[in-house]
Amino acid sequence: MDRILATDVINNESKKVLLKGWIQNKRDHNHFAFIDLRDSSGIVQLYINFDNSLLADTFKSDCSIESVISVEGTVVRRAEELINKKLDTGEFEVKVDTLTVLSKSDTIPFAVDTDGHEINEAIRLKYRYLDLRRKRMQDMLKFRNDFIFFTRSWYQNHGFIEVETPLLTVTSPEGSRDFLVPSRLHKGKFYVLPQAPQQFKQLLMVAGVGKYFQIAPCFRDEDPRSDRHAGAFYQIDTEIAFTNQEDFFQEMEPFFIEITEKLTNKKVKFKPFPRIPYDDAIDKYGSDKPDLRFGIEITDCKYLKENISLNAFDGMEAMKCLIVPNADRFDRKTISDLGASAINSGGKGLAYILRDENGEFKSPLKNYLNDNIYQYLMNELHLERNCIMFIVADSYKLTTKILGEIRLKIGDILNLRNKDEIAYAWIVDFPMYEWSDDLKKYDFMHNPFSMPQGGMEALQQRNPLDIYAYQYDIVANGLELSSGAIRNHESETLIKAFEIAGYKKEEVEEKFKGLLTAFRYGVPPHGGFAPGVDRTIMLLRDEPDIREIYAFPLSSDAKDLMMGAPSEVSKSQLDDVGLKINV
């Protein structure tokens, strides 16, 4: 007898069938009983008549919840009044002839027929194999599979080839803390796990691989966050030879559009994606990863500062505001919460001017306002009726940052962050350098391997802070999905770029020996990016917790609560690699 899946009962009416799965639930009626049998396809109801004493005994002694059973029986159509409309298989049930318990379950620590959010996460992680039995988690695993499968197909169909790059490699001087792997053959030396295959993918460009991709594991020894998995994660590492920034955007946009439309019901808001210079993004949205699902842009209102004599405004570099509709949705508590968050972010406070439905102005600044200012508010800033403006005065950097955060909160308050839409955008023209107060030197703002706009000439002649890079981010709904860049493939320019950031020529030549040597043998101009698998899945599924989209995540303390990693190792293991523990 062939085994069928639970949902296949629909096509096997009146037939003898074999089913195997877990007991999701049971209902004992003394002379008969029901079992909800769950397998990978779904749930079907089993009917067990206790007239068969063998069945009755097995049911009563061994059929605990979540036990694994095998049953033979007949698929029967239920009488009209017995149909369960909530169940896909609800028109049928299986009348059981034989019942075998393949594996009896202990009493389970938590129910698996819920979405699991109610259970303490540490307990869920400890029993992850049980937790994953819930429908929501099975759907997640399926989605993740579909995501990876779609990605591989899309890239292959567009001429990319996947190449695995080494997992045991060397430390890189920039960026995150490395995970170290001690070497047994070379005691005292270490491999490191790659933070990203950055140099390898560039070497593949030199090697003549025109279009490379890899679902690449990346390792960074930094503290996790709810949107950043501890230690390890995956990127869709991508690099293309002979491309430029605009060509790259046009080539990759369809991937995001298609994966969104194929795997979700969400609409892609902008096609093509807007290209927004970094400076504009900061200026208008106070963020380099703006949520473009709604408008409400930051507006300059320095006029107010110049015409209101208030000590609090003295000496402030910038004054900017957000003009927000639906002022009636902002009660006193909401406004004061926004003010508290502004202060929490380092601001002095949050001023507001509200114009009610009758055109009356209300504001803590009211005593300082006059007719000229009212004219300015109405004619220049277009503060319409039932609008409220939130004002921040501070340094340019802090003003835009705070208003950027307030803008997102307003988006939430007014329900403007529509879950049915994804607003992808490219943020372009990132500055090459920024001044580091800590290090007292210029430092790379993003990727040191980016080509500076204007090339060597710009590096030699311009103030470092005025140099932009062919460096871009792809963002969506306020999330950064990836950084990327057109790379600097000119050895001399790369060395010069590092020099500005305080690295000596010899040092750079030593650390990037492989890459720089390779560049001497004919390197195509190239560029790429590496969207995070997890970030993108979180975006597509509206899932704020990254641990919910991993089969086996580490805890917020980077521990595996089920397997017990990290753990101590034996003395002989340490001896093998020549290490001594000293803590």
Place this chain on the structure above:
RNA sequence: GGUCGUAUGGUGUAGCUGGUCUAACACGUUUCCCUGUCACGGAAAAGAUCAUGGGUUCGAAUCCCAUUACGACCGCCA
């Protein structure tokens, strides 16, 4: 490295301005009853040193301190 929050039977919660708390409720578990349930129903029972240690007090689940565990955030994440 830092700030904050949480911890009560197997699970989720209530109690937490100290005193019939000898800790309540729901789900789960066990036993019994029930011939069509599907969140089955009915009856009964078992199951908690209230995270751990210390302190305050006549008296601590409740207040204080420390520790541990878990979580959020800051730093960090080219």
